Amino acid sequence: MKLNLKIYRYKPGSEPHYDTFPVDVPETANVLDAIERAWDDLDRTIMFRHACHHASCGSCGLLVNDQEKLPCVTPVKDYGEGATLKIDPMRNMPVITDLAVDASPIYQRMALIGLPIIRDAETLRADGKEPLPEGLEAFRRFENCLECGLCLSACPVMATDPQFLGPLTLAAAERLLAEPRGVDIERIYRLVDDEHGVWRCHSSFECTEACPYEVYPGEAIMRLKRKVGLRKIKQFFGGA
Amino acid sequence: MEVKPKPVQRKPLEWFNLKGKRVGFWAYVVMRLSAVGLVLYLFLHLVILSQLAVGPAAWDNFVALAKSPAVLLLDVVLIIGILAHGLNGIRLTLIGFGLGVPRQKLMLWIGLILTLVFGVLSALAIFAETK
The missing domain is CATH 1.10.287 (Helix Hairpins)
Structure with a gap:
């Protein structure tokens, strides 16, 4: 299957531009395979992040035709024979070179709430064969989050507020409040109840659209708004 | 050699960049544009109402225009x-x-x-x- 890859190029000290690479890949290939073909056959200076090739590490996120994608699981056949795929680095993150961004905005944000998705193995199951822990009526596995940062890239608020906690942090915070696991939830409430926290979200749901897994960060932020809002109302009337 | 990343350029115009965006973002853009339009209309409305203070002829002229x-x-x-x-x-x-x-x-x-x-x-x- 023949494709043209129009790849964003940037080397420190030079002006950004696009280079177009014609590649021939099998119909079963994914976009990452096509980029690797261009790197392998045509230009060894193309820089891009990748590791696992199966949507597990979350390191290869980028834009294909202006939409956030994990190229390792984005089939080239979705774009058709002879298509030109415009490949850009993720938005809202500093570009180190070509398609490789400085991903520290992702990890700095997750560190703010204590890296909640790093956790011990447990027997919690979603198939209903085992009872949920006491106090939980339902749960969504936030551990689906790959920390790929595609939601940060897609979020329009991130384009103007570098201090915005962002969808992945707020979704993780909502997950923590639903299942605190011993963390200081007052600190989490203080963090998210802020002008750069949950109230900065303007509900465009681009994060949910961009998320390659079933994290639904936009929906989680709405649940978080409800939690924080109800808490403020209770506090206003003298409640805890 | 230290490599300095290309910094992120925070551009309010990105709020109106529809490339690759989906319906929720379109609603986001419409919300902002309509808000600005309605605020401008409010001031226009006040200016128009001020014609009443100018006199009947000014108001009649506005009604004809309206x-x-x-x-x-x-x-x-x-x-x-x-x-x-x-x-x-x-x-x-x-x-x-x-x-x-x-x-x-x-x-x-x-x-x-x-x-x-x-x-x-x-x-x-x-x-x-x-x-």
Whole structure:
């Protein structure tokens, strides 16, 4: 299957531009395979992040035709024979070179709430064969989050507020409040109840659209708004 | 050698960059544009009302202008802006309270359809008056 890859190029000290690479890949290939073909056959200076090739590490996120994608699981056949795929680095993150961004905005944000998705193995199951822990009526596995940062890239608020906690942090915070696991939830409430926290979200749901897994960060932020809002109302009337 | 990344350029115009965006973002853009339009209209409205203080002739001149097709078309745009902003505002309020979140996209389409239906009905009513 023949494709043209129009790849964003940037080397420190030079002006950004696009280079177009014609590649021939099998119909079963994914976009990452096509980029690797261009790197392998045509230009060894193309820089891009990748590791696992199966949507597990979350390191290869980028834009294909202006939409956030994990190229390792984005089939080239979705774009058709002879298509030109415009490949850009993720938005809202500093570009180190070509398609490789400085991903520290992702990890700095997750560190703010204590890296909640790093956790011990447990027997919690979603198939209903085992009872949920006491106090939980339902749960969504936030551990689906790959920390790929595609939601940060897609979020329009991130384009103007570098201090915005962002969808992945707020979704993780909502997950923590639903299942605190011993963390200081007052600190989490203080963090998210802020002008750069949950109230900065303007509900465009681009994060949910961009998320390659079933994290639904936009929906989680709405649940978080409800939690924080109800808490403020209770506090206003003298409640805890 | 230290490599300095290309910094992120924070551009408010990115709020209006529709490339690759989906329906929720379109609603986000419409919300902002309609808000700016409605604020401008409020000030325009106050300026127009001030004609009453100038005298009957000034007001009569404005009324004659207000009946021109171009201004009536602006009235239709105003009504569509109010409907789009108000109905999406109700949607955002509901989902902000965690109500109907799984159906937020359906609510968006319902709001859009109601905006179009009532926008067209308003246009028909306004221009029927001029015949």
